[in-house]
Amino acid sequence: MKISRGEYYSGRIFLLLMMIITVLPFISIFTTALYPSGTIPDGLSWPANPHWENFITAFKVANMSTLLASSTFIVLAVVPISLLISTMAAFAIGQLRIPGSRFLLFLFVFGLTLPMGGIIVPLYYLERQMGIYNTRLAIVLPLIGLYMPFAVYWMRTHFINMPTEISEAARVDGASTWDLFWRIHLPLAQAPITSLGILMSVWTWNQFLLALVLVEDPSHRTMAGALGAFQGHYATDVPLLCAGTIMILVPTLIIFVIFQRQIISAMLQGSIKG
Amino acid sequence: MKKGYVTMPASIESIAKSNLTSDNSPVANALSRRTSVRRETIIGWLFVLPALVMYAIFVLVPLVMSIRYSFYSWNGIGEMTWVGIKNYITVFKVPNLIGTIGNAFQLVLYFSIFPVGLGLLIASIIHRVAPGQFGEVTRTILFLPQIIPLVAAGIIWGWLLSLSGLVNEILNAIGLGAITRAWLGDFTWALPAVGFIGVWVLLGFCTVLLLTGINKIDPSLYESARIDGATWWEEFTSITVPLLKNEIGVCLTVTITNALAAFDIVYVSTAGGPGNSTAVPGIQIYILAFTQQRIGLASALAVLLMILVVIVVIPIQRLSKESTL
Numbered sequence: 387m388k389i390s391r392g393e394y395y396s397g398r399i400f401l402l403l404m405m406i407i408t409v410l411p412f413i414s415i416f417t418t419a420l421y422p423s424g425t426i427p428d429g430l431s432w433p434a435n436p437h438w439e440n441f442i443t444a445f446k447v448a449n450m451s452t453l454l455a456s457s458t459f460i461v462l463a464v465v466p467i468s469l470l471i472s473t474m475a476a477f478a479i480g481q482l483r484i485p486g487s488r489f490l491l492f493l494f495v496f497g498l499t500l501p502m503g504g505i506i507v508p509l510y511y512l513e514r515q516m517g518i519y520n521t522r523l524a525i526v527l528p529l530i531g532l533y534m535p536f537a538v539y540w541m542r543t544h545f546i547n548m549p550t551e552i553s554e555a556a557r558v559d560g561a562s563t564w565d566l567f568w569r570i571h572l573p574l575a576q577a578p579i580t581s582l583g584i585l586m587s588v589w590t591w592n593q594f595l596l597a598l599v600l601v602e603d604p605s606h607r608t609m610a611g612a613l614g615a616f617q618g619h620y621a622t623d624v625p626l627l628c629a630g631t632i633m634i635l636v637p638t639l640i641i642f643v644i645f646q647r648q649i650i651s652a653m654l655q656g657s658i659k660g
Numbered sequence: 661m662k663k664g665y666v667t668m669p670a671s672i673e674s675i676a677k678s679n680l681t682s683d684n685s686p687v688a689n690a691l692s693r694r695t696s697v698r699r700e701t702i703i704g705w706l707f708v709l710p711a712l713v714m715y716a717i718f719v720l721v722p723l724v725m726s727i728r729y730s731f732y733s734w735n736g737i738g739e740m741t742w743v744g745i746k747n748y749i750t751v752f753k754v755p756n757l758i759g760t761i762g763n764a765f766q767l768v769l770y771f772s773i774f775p776v777g778l779g780l781l782i783a784s785i786i787h788r789v790a791p792g793q794f795g796e797v798t799r800t801i802l803f804l805p806q807i808i809p810l811v812a813a814g815i816i817w818g819w820l821l822s823l824s825g826l827v828n829e830i831l832n833a834i835g836l837g838a839i840t841r842a843w844l845g846d847f848t849w850a851l852p853a854v855g856f857i858g859v860w861v862l863l864g865f866c867t868v869l870l871l872t873g874i875n876k877i878d879p880s881l882y883e884s885a886r887i888d889g890a891t892w893w894e895e896f897t898s899i900t901v902p903l904l905k906n907e908i909g910v911c912l913t914v915t916i917t918n919a920l921a922a923f924d925i926v927y928v929s930t931a932g933g934p935g936n937s938t939a940v941p942g943i944q945i946y947i948l949a950f951t952q953q954r955i956g957l958a959s960a961l962a963v964l965l966m967i968l969v970v971i972v973v974i975p976i977q978r979l980s981k982e983s984t985l
Contacts, residue, residue, distance in 0.1 A: 389789060393892060397789035404782060405801045408864065411816045412804075414826045418819065426824055475711035484704030490712070497719050499913075499973050501921035503942035504966040507949045507958050508725035509718070511736070531718025534711050563703045592809035594924045595942075599950065610809035610924070617815055617928060624819055631815050635808055642807045650803055654869050657914050 419444075419628035426624055437625070444629035448616050449605055454637070456522065457609045461590045463526045464533075465583055471530075472537030473579060477567050479538070480545030481553060491542065497535035502595050510599055524600040525608060529593065533586055540656070544578040545571070581652035584645060591638065609634050723966075729959035736953050747960035756936045757961060760944040761968065763851060764920050767940060768972075770855025771862060771919035776911045778859070779866030784900050786867075787874045788892060799871060802864035810861065814928030817857045818844060821929075844930050850938045857925050862918065866911045873907035874900060912976050920969050941965040 420436035421427035423443065444450075475494075479487045509528055513519040518527065548571065556566050572579075590608065597611025604615035613634045620627045642649060730747055732740040751757045782802070786795040805813060820826045821843040828840035843853040877899065885895050901908075923942035926932065932939035932947065939947075941961055948958035 389886075394789050397785045397892075398794065401782065401785060401790060401794070401798045404863075405798055408802050408804060408860070410826065411820055411860070414820060415816050471710040471714065475708040478704040478707035482700070482704045482707070484708070485701055486705070490708060493712075494715065497715065499917055499969050500719065500723070501917070501942070501965055501969055503921060503923060503945050504962045505719065505722035505726055507945065507955060507962060508722035508729065510949075511955075512718075512722060512725065527714070528718040531714040531716075534715040534719070538711055563700070563707075567707070588807060592811075594809065594811050594927075598927075599946070610811045613809060613811045613815065614928060617811075627815065628819065631812050635812055638808055639804075642804070646800055646803075649807060650800075650868055653806070653865065654872060657865075657869065657910050 415628040415631060419625055419632055421625040423626045424623050440625055440629040441633060444626055444633050447620075447626070448612065448630045448633065450633055452605045453607075453609060453612045453634075456606055456612075457591055460522055460525055460529075460608055461587050463522070464529045464590050465586050468530050468533045468537055468586055469579055469583055472534055472582075473541050473572070473575065474567065475534075476538050476541030476545050477571055480542040481548060481550070481571060482563070491539075494535045494538045497532075498539065500535070502532070506595060506599055509596075513600055519600060520602050520606070522601070522606050525593065525596050525611075528596060528600070529590060533589075536656070537582055537586070540582055541575065541578060544575055548574065581648065581655060584648055584652045585656050588638075588641075588649065609637070726959045726962050726966075729955050730963050732956045734955040736949075736955050743956065747956045748964070750957060751960050751964060756939070757944060757957075759936060760939045760941045760961070761964070763938065764922070764940045764968075766851055767855055767858065767922055768916050768919040770852065771858040771922075772912055772915040774855075774859045775862040775866040775915055776870075776908060779863055779870050779911065780896075780901065780904070780908070782863075782867045783870040783874055784892070784896050786871055787900075788895070795871075799864070799868050802867050804864065805861045806865045810924035811928050813857055813861050814925040817853075817860070817925075818929045821853050844938075845934055847934055847937050850930055850934060854926055854929060854938050857929065858915075858919065858922070861925070862915050866915065869911055870904060870907050873904045877903050909976055909979060913973055916972055916976070917969060920965065920972065941968075 417432055418427050419440055420433045420438065421440075422433075422437055423440055427433065475490075478484050479490050510519070513524050513528075518524050552570060552574075553566055556570050561570070592610045593608045594610040594614060597607040598614055601607050601611065604612045607615070613631065616630050616634075617627060620630065731742060731744060733743045733747075734740040782798075786798055790798065822828075823840075823842045827843065831837060831840050841849065843849050846853075881899050881903075882895065885899060890898075920940075921942060922940050923946070926938055926940055926943050927946070930938045932943040942965070945958045945962050945965070948954045948961065
């Protein structure tokens with residue numbers, strides 16, 4: 387190793403500086419949240435007598451328990467269904483290789499980079515017609531559809547690399563197509579399914595545009611969507627807004643700390659495959 | 661991968677084999693084989709069906725509706741009137757509309773060049789001076805902004821960049837009090853400020869992705885460079901950057917798509933203002949459709965946005981993939 391001392395320390399100081407820049411915003415909203423509600427505090431100084439009750443107020447006025455329940459419901463509805471149907475489709479395309487596989491793959495890949503802004507307007511009118519506007523289904527159903535390009539593509543990469551001999555051997559033993567999928571290939575696909583599940587959970591929790599446009603009632607929205615509404619009401623009350631933001635961040639941050647390795651690697655793989 | 665396999669169910673051979681043992685008549689054999697192939701195809705398509713239906717109803721149908729709306733004048737409630745390409749002409753003629761595409765391209769510069777450039781720098785520094793725990797901590801902390809909702813990032817920075825926020829306080833402290841301002845309310849500075857929020861969000865993602873790439877590079881290349889006494893800069897330009905073309909391509913694709921499709925951060929931090937100085941297509945589509953009830957015009961902009969993303973993303977994908985072949 388031929389690294390000079392000067393380089394070693396200047397490099398590490400630079401990294402430290404980047405970490406501070408990343409973390410400072412979080413610290414700043416935390417100290418701000420402790421100032422008296424309704425005042426305009428300084429950026430980073432610790433308040434004379436911290437108002438911890440701001441968090442309780444924010445929890446109440448933001449209706450946090452309802453929000454947590456609503457967001458959890460949406461994630462629990464979207465993620466398992468998306469996982470199941472995308473894995474089934476990818477199994478048929480990548481492992482069974484049914485006639486038309488190429489066309490199907492092309493069709494799904496076509497949607498990979500589609501910006502949501504491109505279809506949000508018709509989605510609104512479509513949901514009014516279907517009668518699901520302003521319900522949780524208004525977020526759940528389109529999200530499942532929107533995840534399909536990525537999810538199918540992701541799972542297909544797994545199935546295309548599984549040797550077909552496994553399927554053939556099972557066939558000789560008289561397994562039906564469903565058995566083949568459910569008993570043999572699904573257990574083998576656990577790793578990519580887990581990563582995909584983590585990714586879709588984070589995306590769903592953070593989904594804003596769909597919630598904003600398709601659900602008027604904030605208590606039926608995702609966390610991010612509700613935060614948008616909260617900001618609309620308390621834009622002028624900075625300490626309360628900061629307290630509310632922190633409350634909404636806490637669940638995400640806890641999940642990140644626990645699953646950070648899986649989340650980081652899933653997000654990276656996701657972008658590489660996409 | 662053998663070509664013939666793509667369109668044929670993998671299990672045909674095994675089915676055919678089992679038929680041979682049970683029935684020696686070639687005609688009956690061919691018949692049962694054909695029916696089982698057809699049965700296989702139907703079952704296979706049934707597996708695809710649920711995903712296909714959800715995708716078709718909630719993505720493909722709205723996509724076609726967007727294109728259809730874009731040729732009509734419609735307020736969302738009354739009669740739809742066919743206007744041909746008039747909406748598209750309006751988008752290109754009205755400065756506030758075509759301007760959103762210009763703003764989107766400016767955001768692309770901030771969102772992609774800084775996170776990718778700075779990410780390369782940080783990743784290579786971690787690789788060189790902090791391969792152990794310190795680097796691990798750096799990467800986790802830098803990644804943090806990537807997992808919080810963009811709305812939260814917008815709210816946080818909306819406060820930090822305000823008149824009495826942290827950014828101005830720091831500027832005051834280091835003697836730059838003269839340039840303090842309400843950054844997001846300033847006609848010149850609002851868009852760069854929004855761009856800066858994007859850098860904060862995307863930097864960790866790019867850093868970690870590029871770092872993974874660097875760690876895949878054969879360490880002997882670096883070792884021999886260091887034995888030759890290569891400086892950090894020489895190592896960076898002659899080994900790291902050229903061998904990371906693929907990862908850089910991925911970073912650019914992700915960051916550019918994020919910039920063109922930006923909505924959340926802008927909506928919360930500036931809502932497109934002041935004036936129209938930070939309006940991006942996503943915001944303008946939302947305003948046109950849901951506050952001005954001009955569905956046709958909103959849809960024309962939406963179609964242009966989708967075309968734009970495809971035009972920008974495909975060449976980058978091509979370039980970065982080719983370099984690995």
